[in-house]
Amino acid sequence: MTRIAETAPAAATAGGRSASRIPLLPELVIALVGVAxxxxxxxxxxxxxxxxxxxxxxxxxxxxxxxAGIATLGHTVFLxxxxxxxxxxxxxxxxxxxxxxxxxxAAGGVLAAITGALLLRTHGLTFLMLTIAVAQIxxxxxxxxxxxxxxxxxxxxxxxxxxxxxxxFDLYSRTAYLYSxxxxxxxxxxxxxxxxxxxxxxxxxxxxxHTRMLAxxxxxxxxxxxxxxxxxxxxxxxxxLTAQTSQVVGLSTLSFSMSGDALIMLIxxxxxxxxxxxVGTVVFMVIHHYASAINxxxxxxxxxxxxxxxxxxxxxxxxxxxxxxxxxLTGRRAPND
Amino acid sequence: MSTLISILIDxxxxxxxxxxxxxxxxxxMGLMRVVNMAHSGFAMMGGFAAAAIVAxxxxxxxxxxxxxxxxxxxxxxxxxxxxxxVYGKSELEQALxxxxxxxxxxxxxxxxxxxxxxxxxxPSYVTGxxxxxxxxxxxxxxxxxxxxxxxxxxxWFFLERSDFGLKVRAAVDNAATAQTLGINTxxxxxxxxxxxxxxxxxxxxxxxxxMPMEPSYALKYLILVLAVVTVGxxxxxxxxxxxxxxxxxxxxxxKYLLPEIASxxxxxxxxxxxIVRPQGLFGxxx
Numbered sequence: 001m002t003r004i005a006e007t008a009p010a011a012a013t014a015g016g017r018s019a020s021r022i023p024l025l026p027e028l029v030i031a032l033v034g035v036a037x038x039x040x041x042x043x044x045x046x047x048x049x050x051x052x053x054x055x056x057x058x059x060x061x062x063x064x065x066x067x068a069g070i071a072t073l074g075h076t077v078f079l080x081x082x083x084x085x086x087x088x089x090x091x092x093x094x095x096x097x098x099x100x101x102x103x104x105x106a107a108g109g110v111l112a113a114i115t116g117a118l119l120l121r122t123h124g125l126t127f128l129m130l131t132i133a134v135a136q137i138x139x140x141x142x143x144x145x146x147x148x149x150x151x152x153x154x155x156x157x158x159x160x161x162x163x164x165x166x167x168x169f170d171l172y173s174r175t176a177y178l179y180s181x182x183x184x185x186x187x188x189x190x191x192x193x194x195x196x197x198x199x200x201x202x203x204x205x206x207x208x209x210h211t212r213m214l215a216x217x218x219x220x221x222x223x224x225x226x227x228x229x230x231x232x233x234x235x236x237x238x239x240x241l242t243a244q245t246s247q248v249v250g251l252s253t254l255s256f257s258m259s260g261d262a263l264i265m266l267i268x269x270x271x272x273x274x275x276x277x278x279v280g281t282v283v284f285m286v287i288h289h290y291a292s293a294i295n296x297x298x299x300x301x302x303x304x305x306x307x308x309x310x311x312x313x314x315x316x317x318x319x320x321x322x323x324x325x326x327x328x329l330t331g332r333r334a335p336n337d
Numbered sequence: 338m339s340t341l342i343s344i345l346i347d348x349x350x351x352x353x354x355x356x357x358x359x360x361x362x363x364x365x366m367g368l369m370r371v372v373n374m375a376h377s378g379f380a381m382m383g384g385f386a387a388a389a390i391v392a393x394x395x396x397x398x399x400x401x402x403x404x405x406x407x408x409x410x411x412x413x414x415x416x417x418x419x420x421x422x423v424y425g426k427s428e429l430e431q432a433l434x435x436x437x438x439x440x441x442x443x444x445x446x447x448x449x450x451x452x453x454x455x456x457x458x459x460p461s462y463v464t465g466x467x468x469x470x471x472x473x474x475x476x477x478x479x480x481x482x483x484x485x486x487x488x489x490x491x492x493w494f495f496l497e498r499s500d501f502g503l504k505v506r507a508a509v510d511n512a513a514t515a516q517t518l519g520i521n522t523x524x525x526x527x528x529x530x531x532x533x534x535x536x537x538x539x540x541x542x543x544x545x546x547x548m549p550m551e552p553s554y555a556l557k558y559l560i561l562v563l564a565v566v567t568v569g570x571x572x573x574x575x576x577x578x579x580x581x582x583x584x585x586x587x588x589x590x591x592k593y594l595l596p597e598i599a600s601x602x603x604x605x606x607x608x609x610x611x612i613v614r615p616q617g618l619f620g621x622x623x
Contacts, residue, residue, distance in 0.1 A: 071429035122615040124428045125372050129567045132560055133608040140601040256560070260436065267433055297447045297552075304440025311434040312422055 034181040045173040052180040053241045055281040060234035066271030068227040069207030074131030077138045078108035078232040080254035082239025087249045091158035101240045108236020116228035139254040154250040176245035270317025274337045350478040352585025353485025358540030359565040361533020367509045367572015374435035377558045378442040383408045383538025384550040388457040397460045405535045412534030447552040455550045509572040564607045570620025
């Protein structure tokens, strides 16, 4: 009892202080690490761009699943729709990448709002199955509508103009990487502000105790729908980045395994804290890059064992471990992102 | 007319295979409230085990029985050591743990049997064509329908009439109350889980001509099996049977008549059913 009494007020003040001491600290760290990677691994920029984009996608899942506790297995549908929207936008409407980015985000957000309005009335297993169904229907539709999406061959043949009219997409993925990194940093800032806002506290409350939040007079359904839609917007951004940096949109952006991979990255990194999404993505993608080159099935075994271990031993992921060490060393609770 | 009969025979035989694989999952998910994504892995292990035993020169029938027993035996420690630790946790944690198991099973089957399709030869008396009332069909399909329907009847009778079945139904309705009334739910879970895994293995073996044995089997049919269970309603034998037949016939009909939208139709029906009835067609509680 005494331990709780001691730590609770300390945590409340520590959270507030550390947030105000250095503004934009997390974003600065991401940008610095990202730029350092740019100079340290100049020949791996295509991989780094993929990691940055995937990190954004996992971050959007972190908001939906980690913060609000909406267990979805179909999050990839918003990535895919954003990617196709951005590709088609560049082909038929306007080739500017930033406007295309917004188009991808809008597509993801609108689809999330529509499907969320229907799906969020259900819970648990039914909700899980419905999210899978939506993603699979989208996959099949994209596969069949080859006149629009290129079907199995993927959507290609569109060109994006220079970012801000200055940075041309080059063969070495320099622009692709820095552009993706910039979008990631800005998105991280927005999502962090959402999570730290009263609204963010409210959706965390829904995750911890759905019924109590209802009893307190919260419109749980609307708050979850808003979170789901915002998650869709950022997943759409990630999709648009995929489309613009690789100049092709494949069906794999809508596949079940993409949802699964993102989920694994989030769980390994830690779903409760936003940095977990980035840590998990980097760890997963780097190991994947090397391990699957050796033997894809050993990789699957590794992933399976990692998942089982995470659920049984380390449910808060790598960030949980880091926060534990932080609390042990400083006596303070981990910051509220 | 002939197409219609073909659709019915193919659809019903596909449906009963889905039922045999999925029914164990329906019972255990109804009982323990655990999302088990690894269930199709049991079906795959059954098929591979049978194929390996047949390859040693054992008769198909004996190999099938052995495969079912092996898988049931493997499932016991899985329930006791792993699944038990996520009872009462969130659906997500349960799903993640069992997806992890799926990956491990896939990697294991691949290193033992290779990445390609492992064929399982059926005895000659179930292969070849058969003519019923002037319509020629594959004997294999007719046998499947016979065995599957018989199994469904037996299982239903067992759950409705036996002492064990009574306990299972009581625990599905309310596990806590069942436990207070002296039912050993812990043992019940273990037995039901092993029986469900064994049934899945049987379904995997019997259905291996429709759903061929390859390491990706466990992921490929995962959604299909879960769809049958959720559409039917957790913990109901009748619901699972109806959903398996409905989805089996629907999928087959769509493949015959509108092949380009077949998989869309499947997911669309699942979507519509679950939106209208989140607890499934025959489920009692959401």
